[in-house]
Amino acid sequence: MVEKRVVVSEPWEQARAALAEGARVAGVDEVGRGPLAGDVVAAAVILDPRQPIPGLDDSKKLSARRREVLAEQVQDLALAVAIGRASPQEIDEHNILQASLIAMVRAVEALSISPDLALVDGRQLPQWRYRAEAVVRGDARVAEIAAASIVAKVTRDREMDEVHARWPVYGFDRHRGYPTAAHLAALASHGPCEIHRRSFAPVRDALGHKY
Numbered sequence: 001m002v003e004k005r006v007v008v009s010e011p012w013e014q015a016r017a018a019l020a021e022g023a024r025v026a027g028v029d030e031v032g033r034g035p036l037a038g039d040v041v042a043a044a045v046i047l048d049p050r051q052p053i054p055g056l057d058d059s060k061k062l063s064a065r066r067r068e069v070l071a072e073q074v075q076d077l078a079l080a081v082a083i084g085r086a087s088p089q090e091i092d093e094h095n096i097l098q099a100s101l102i103a104m105v106r107a108v109e110a111l112s113i114s115p116d117l118a119l120v121d122g123r124q125l126p127q128w129r130y131r132a133e134a135v136v137r138g139d140a141r142v143a144e145i146a147a148a149s150i151v152a153k154v155t156r157d158r159e160m161d162e163v164h165a166r167w168p169v170y171g172f173d174r175h176r177g178y179p180t181a182a183h184l185a186a187l188a189s190h191g192p193c194e195i196h197r198r199s200f201a202p203v204r205d206a207l208g209h210k211y
Contacts, residue, residue, distance in 0.1 A: 010135075011133050012119055012133035012134075012135045012138075012142070015117055015131070015133050016117060016119075019116055019117060023116040023117065024046050024079065024080075024113055024114070024115045024116050024117075025046065025047075025115060025116065025117045025118075025119060025144055026044045026045065026046045026080075026108060026111060026115035026117070026118045026119070026130075026144060026148075027044070027045050027046075027047070027118075027119050027121075027138070027142055027143070027144025027145035027146070027147055027148040028042065028043070028044045028104050028107060028108060028118055028119065028120045028121065028145065028148055029042065029043060029120075029121040029138070029139055029145050029148040029149040029152055030042035030043075030100045030103055030104060030121075030152055031059070031149070031152045031153045031156050032152075032156050032177070033096050033097075033100055034178055034179075035176060035177030035178050035179075035197075036177055036178070036179050036183065036187070036196055036197055036200050036202055036203055037088065037170070037172065037177035037192075037193070037195045037196045037197060037203075038088065038156065038159065038160055038163065038172075038176070038177040038195050039085040039086060039087055039088065039103075039156070039159070040085065040086050040091060040096065040099050040100050040103050041083060041084075041085045041103060041152050041155055041156040041159070042083070042084045042085065042100065042103035042104040042106070042107040042148075042152055043081065043082070043083055043084075043107055043147075043148040043149070043151040043152035043155065044080075044081070044082050044084070044104070044107040044108045044110070044111050044115075044118070044148060045074060045078050045080070045081050045144055045147040045148045045151060046078060046079040046080040046081075046111065046113055046115055046144070047074075047077075047078050047079065047143060047144050047147060048077055048078060048079045051077040052143075053070065053073050053074060053077055053143070053147065055070060056070060056074075056143050056146040056147050056150070057139075057140060057146050058137075058139040058140040058146060058149060059139065059146075059149040059150045059152070059153040059154075060139075060149075060153075061140070062150070064157070067150050067153055067154050068154060070147075070150050071150050071151050071154040071155075074147045074150060074151055075151070078147065079113055080111045080112045080113040081111075081151060082107050082108070082109075082110035082111045082112070083107055083110065083151070083152070083155055084102075084103045084104060084105065084106025084107030084108070084109070084110060085103050085106065086099035086100070086102045086103045086106075088194075088195050088196065088197045088198075090102065091197050091199065092197055092198050092199040095199070096197075097124070101124065101125075101126040101127075102126070104120065104126050105126045105127075105128050107148075108128065108130060115130060116131065117130075117131050117132065117133070118130045118131070118132040118133075119132070119133055119135050119138060119142050119144055119145055120132055120133070120134050120135065120138070120145075121134075121135060121137075121138040121139050121145045121148075121149065122134055122135075122136065122138070123136060156176065157176055160172045160173065160176040160177055161173045163195060167193045167195075169186055169189075169190050170183060170186045170187075170190070170193065171183060171186060177195075179202055184202055187202060187203065187206040188206060191206050191207065192206055192207060
């Protein structure tokens with residue numbers, strides 16, 4: 001006797017399938033939890049099913065050049081794209097997880113089209129009014145989330161390149177605020193600047209006192 005296997009789709013797949021054809025699905029992802037400086041940036045993207053974008057994937061798996069190309073395609077072809085962010089001061093006030101969720105809410109609220117379903121990368125959802133599902137490793141599994149991860153990454157990288165011109169001693173154009181050896185050395189030599197996250201341990205250490 002051959003055992004029959006029943007394949008049960010994941011909740012986010014069920015939620016997508018339950019929606020009527022033409023429903024608007026937003027992918028939501030953020031970048032910038034790990035850096036010692038700069039905003040945490042989230043993106044929300046509603047793709048156009050009539051204009052698929054080949055090659056969408058987790059932004060970390062793509063080269064910088066490929067991310068730039070795909071980000072431009074998403075901006076040109078998606079039905080709606082929006083950015084949300086939380087500042088270093090908000091990160092210090094709320095903690096990085098809560099600030100990331102705040103940035104996600106702001107991204108979805110900024111969409112020009114309200115989504116019928118929001119698919120969020122990770123395990124936790126913001127507190128909001130939208131029907132939503134969390135998708136673990138969603139940036140590698142869901143096209144909308146992959147698109148959001150790419151747009152968020154490209155946006156934040158560009159912004160860190162811009163702030164490098166104001167504070168070149170830290171090398172933000174190279175490490176984008178992540179705690180590399182060069183960044184930690186610059187912190188030790190020059191102390192933090194105004195975009196450093198003072199609640200993060202290496203920045204607290206550079207300040208010489210507990211935040």
